[in-house]
Amino acid sequence: MTFKFRRALLLGAAGLCLGFAALPPAAGAEDQTRLDSVLVTARPDPEDPPAVAQARKRLSETPGAVAVISSEAYANRFAVGLNDTVRDVPGVYAQKKFAEDTRLSIRGSGIGNSSHNRGTLLAQDGVPLNEADGYGDFQLIDPLLARYTEVYKGGNALRFGGALLGGAINFVTPTGKTAGADNLLRVEGGSFGTARVHGEIARRSGDTDVFVGATLLNADGWRQQSNSSTARLSANIGHSFGQDREVRLYVSGADLKQQIAGALTQSQALNSPTKATAANLANNYGRNMRNARASLQTTWRLSETAVFEGGVHGAWRDLDHPIFQIVDQESRNFGAFGRLDWTGQIAGHEADLFAGVSYRIGDLDARQWLNLRGSKGAAQAFSRQNAEALDVFAEGRFFVTPRVALVAGATYGTAQRDYRAYKLPGVATSFDLAASRDHDWLAPRIGLLFQVDQDSQMFANLTRSVEPPNFGAYSPSAAAGFASVVPQKAWTGEIGARGRKGAFAWDIAAYRAEIEGELLSFVVDPAHPAATFNADETVHQGVEAGLDWRFSKRVRLRHTYAWSDFHFEGDAQYGDNALPVVPEHLYRAELKYEHPAGWFVAPAIEWSPRGPFIDYRNKVRSPDYAIASLGAGYTRDGVTVFLDARNLLDKRYVATVNPLANPASVTAATIENTAAFWPGDGRGVFVGVSGKF
Numbered sequence: 063m064t065f066k067f068r069r070a071l072l073l074g075a076a077g078l079c080l081g082f083a084a085l086p087p088a089a090g091a092e093d094q095t096r097l098d099s100v101l102v103t104a105r106p107d108p109e110d111p112p113a114v115a116q117a118r119k120r121l122s123e124t125p126g127a128v129a130v131i132s133s134e135a136y137a138n139r140f141a142v143g144l145n146d147t148v149r150d151v152p153g154v155y156a157q158k159k160f161a162e163d164t165r166l167s168i169r170g171s172g173i174g175n176s177s178h179n180r181g182t183l184l185a186q187d188g189v190p191l192n193e194a195d196g197y198g199d200f201q202l203i204d205p206l207l208a209r210y211t212e213v214y215k216g217g218n219a220l221r222f223g224g225a226l227l228g229g230a231i232n233f234v235t236p237t238g239k240t241a242g243a244d245n246l247l248r249v250e251g252g253s254f255g256t257a258r259v260h261g262e263i264a265r266r267s268g269d270t271d272v273f274v275g276a277t278l279l280n281a282d283g284w285r286q287q288s289n290s291s292t293a294r295l296s297a298n299i300g301h302s303f304g305q306d307r308e309v310r311l312y313v314s315g316a317d318l319k320q321q322i323a324g325a326l327t328q329s330q331a332l333n334s335p336t337k338a339t340a341a342n343l344a345n346n347y348g349r350n351m352r353n354a355r356a357s358l359q360t361t362w363r364l365s366e367t368a369v370f371e372g373g374v375h376g377a378w379r380d381l382d383h384p385i386f387q388i389v390d391q392e393s394r395n396f397g398a399f400g401r402l403d404w405t406g407q408i409a410g411h412e413a414d415l416f417a418g419v420s421y422r423i424g425d426l427d428a429r430q431w432l433n434l435r436g437s438k439g440a441a442q443a444f445s446r447q448n449a450e451a452l453d454v455f456a457e458g459r460f461f462v463t464p465r466v467a468l469v470a471g472a473t474y475g476t477a478q479r480d481y482r483a484y485k486l487p488g489v490a491t492s493f494d495l496a497a498s499r500d501h502d503w504l505a506p507r508i509g510l511l512f513q514v515d516q517d518s519q520m521f522a523n524l525t526r527s528v529e530p531p532n533f534g535a536y537s538p539s540a541a542a543g544f545a546s547v548v549p550q551k552a553w554t555g556e557i558g559a560r561g562r563k564g565a566f567a568w569d570i571a572a573y574r575a576e577i578e579g580e581l582l583s584f585v586v587d588p589a590h591p592a593a594t595f596n597a598d599e600t601v602h603q604g605v606e607a608g609l610d611w612r613f614s615k616r617v618r619l620r621h622t623y624a625w626s627d628f629h630f631e632g633d634a635q636y637g638d639n640a641l642p643v644v645p646e647h648l649y650r651a652e653l654k655y656e657h658p659a660g661w662f663v664a665p666a667i668e669w670s671p672r673g674p675f676i677d678y679r680n681k682v683r684s685p686d687y688a689i690a691s692l693g694a695g696y697t698r699d700g701v702t703v704f705l706d707a708r709n710l711l712d713k714r715y716v717a718t719v720n721p722l723a724n725p726a727s728v729t730a731a732t733i734e735n736t737a738a739f740w741p742g743d744g745r746g747v748f749v750g751v752s753g754k755f
Contacts, residue, residue: 171228
C-alpha cells in the first residue's frame with residue numbers, strides 16, 4: 063500500500079511537471095536575490111523580492127514580535143526541518159530530535175510536551191497543519207516548498223484566530239508569479255548517507271499561474287535506527303479575475319518513513335551518542351506516515367476599502383508508528399475560514415480592521431497492536447477521537463496621530479473533544495469508555511504601535527492566551543477516563559522595538575507571561591508516552607534580540623540571543639524552581655563575507671553557556687555546549703554550488719531533553735541514568751548544487 067502511494071505521488075509529480083513544462087515561462091518572475099534577513103523592520107529592505115517585501119510590510123503593522131524568513135535565507139545550506147528554517151529567529155527554540163522531528167518552543171510554549179508539537183499553530187498558506195484538537199506533526203513541513211515563512215509570536219498570531227501561548231508559524235507556498243525561478247533543480251548529498259533532489263517549475267499563461275515542486279530524500283542518519291526516506295509533492299494553481307481578485311487551489315502529498323533512535327542517558331549521549339536505545343533498535347521504532355492535503359482559497363476585493371479572504375480545506379493522514387506498541391492511526395480533518403480586511407478612516411483618522419472566523423473538525427481512528435520487532439502482533443486497543451474547534455476573531459488599529467496607533471482585538475473560541483474506546487475480546491487492558499469535554503473562552507488583546515521614524519518602530523501589547531488540552535494531554539484510561547486537566551490560561555505582556563539605521567538592523571522584545579494551569583508533561587518511563595498535569599502558577603519571561611551589523615556591502619555579522627526565565631511560582635511541590643528543557647541563555651552568531659566574484663563564506667557558532675535543567679526538582683542540568691559551523695558557496699550564471707559543514711569540532715553535546723517529574727527521593731545519579739537526553743548530531747558535511755533556468 064505504501065509503495066503504491068509513493069509511486070502514485072511520484073507519477074503525479076512527473077505528470078504535473080511534464081504538463082506544466084509545456085506552458086511558457088512565467089513573465090516577470092522574480093530575480094533571485096541573495097537575501098537572508100529574518101528581521102521585520104519599519105521600512106523593508108529594498109532588495110526584498112516583491113512577495114517577501116509585501117509580507118514584511120504586512121507584519122510590520124503588528125504591535126508585537128514577528129519575523130519573515132525568505133527562502134533565500136537558507137537556499138545555500140542544507141535545510142531539512144523546521145529547526146533549520148527558524149534557527150535565526152530570536153526567541154524561537156527549535157532543536158532536532160530525529161529526522162524532521164523538532165523540539166519547538168516559542169516563549170516556553172509546549173515546554174512540557176515530550177513529543178511532537180503543542181502550543182504553537184503550524185500552518186501552510188494560512189491553513190492549519192495541526193489536527194483539530196491542536197496536535198501537530200513537524201514531518202509535514204518541507205522548507206524547500208515554502209517561498210517564505212512567517213513567525214507570529216504569542217498573541218501576534220490573532221490574524222489566524224486561536225489564542226495559543228506560542229503563536230503561529232505559517233509556511234507560504236510559491237506561486238507561478240512569486241517563485242524564484244521558472245525552473246529549478248537542486249541536488250544535495252553528504253554525511254550519514256544523505257542524498258536529496260528537489261525540483262520546481264513555475265509558469266504563467268494569461269491569467270493562470272502554476273507552481274509545482276517535489277522533493278525526494280534518503281538518509282541513513284548519524285545514529286543507529288535513524289534512517290529517513292521521504293517523498294513530497296506540492297502544487298499551487300491560481301487564476302486571476304483582476305487586481306486583488308483570484309482563486310487558488312493548493313494540493314500537497316507526502317510519503318514518509320523515519321526510524322527513531324530514542325533518547326539516551328547522559329553518559330551515553332556524551333560518550334556513545336550514535337547508539338540507539340535498546341528497545342528502539344529491537345522493535346524497529348519509527349514514524350511512517352502518508353498524507354494528502356488540499357485547499358481552495360480566494361482573495362476578492364469587494365471595494366476600495368475592503369478585501370475578503372476565505373477558503374475550505376481538507377487533509378488525510380495515515381500513521382504507522384511502531385513504539386512501545388504499534389500505533390496505527392487514520393485521521394481526516396476539514397475546515398473553512400473567512401476574513402474581511404478593511405482600511406479607511408474614522409473621524410478623520412486612519413484606521414484598519416480585520417475580522418474573521420475559522421472552523422475545523424476532525425476524526426481519528428486509533429488502533430494499537432503488540433510490537434513484534436516492528437510487526438503487528440495481537441490487537442491491544444481501539445478508539446475513535448473526534449474534535450471540533452471554532453474561532454471568531456477581530457482586531458483593529460486606530461491612528462490617534464499619524465505615528466501612533468492604538469490596537470485592540472479579541473478571539474472567542476470553542477473546543478470539543480469526544481472520545482470512544484472499545485473493549486477487545488480477550489484483551490484485559492482494553493476497555494469500553496465514552497468521554498467528552500467542551501470548552502469556550504474569550505481572549506482579549508490591546509496594544510500600541512509607535513512609528514518613531516520611517517526606519518524604526520516601538521510596540522507594546524497585553525494578550526490573553528488559552529490552550530485547551532488535546533487528546534494526548536487527556537491520556538484517557540480505563541480507571542479514570544479523561545485525566546483531570548483543564549485549559550492552560552495566561553496573560554502575556556510584551557514591549558519591543560525594531561528598525562534599520564545605517565549599518566544596523568535590530569529586533570528586540572521583552573515579555574512576561576503569567577500562566578495558570580500550564581500543561582506540563584513528564585516521562586513515566588522510557589518506553590511509554592508522557593502523562594500530563596496542570597501546574598498551579600508559572601511564569602515565562604525573557605528577552606529575545608536579533609542584530610544584523612553590516613560592516614560593509616560585503617560583510618555582515620548576525621547576532622541572535624534569547625534569555626528565557628521559565629519557572630514555577632510558589633508551587634506546593636517545586637517552589638520557585640526553574641522549568642526544564644529550554645536553556646536560560648542561547649546565543650548564535652554568524653559572520654558572512656560575500657565576494658564580488660560570486661562566492662561567500664560564513665562561519666557560525668551556537669552557544670548554550672549553561673544547560674537547562676532536566677527535572678522539575680532542579681537536581682541535574684544538561685551540559686553546556688558550543689558548536690561551530692561553516693557555510694560557503696559560489697554562484698555563476700544561475701548555478702550555485704554550496705557547502706554546509708556542521709559541528710566542525712565533532713562536539714559531543716545534548717541538543718534537547720525530555721522533562722522529568724521526579725519524587726524528592728530520586729537522586730541526581732538516577733536522573734543522569736534515565737534515557738531523557740537527545741544527543742546532537744556529530745560532524746556533518748553536506749554539499750549541493752542548484753541551477754535556475
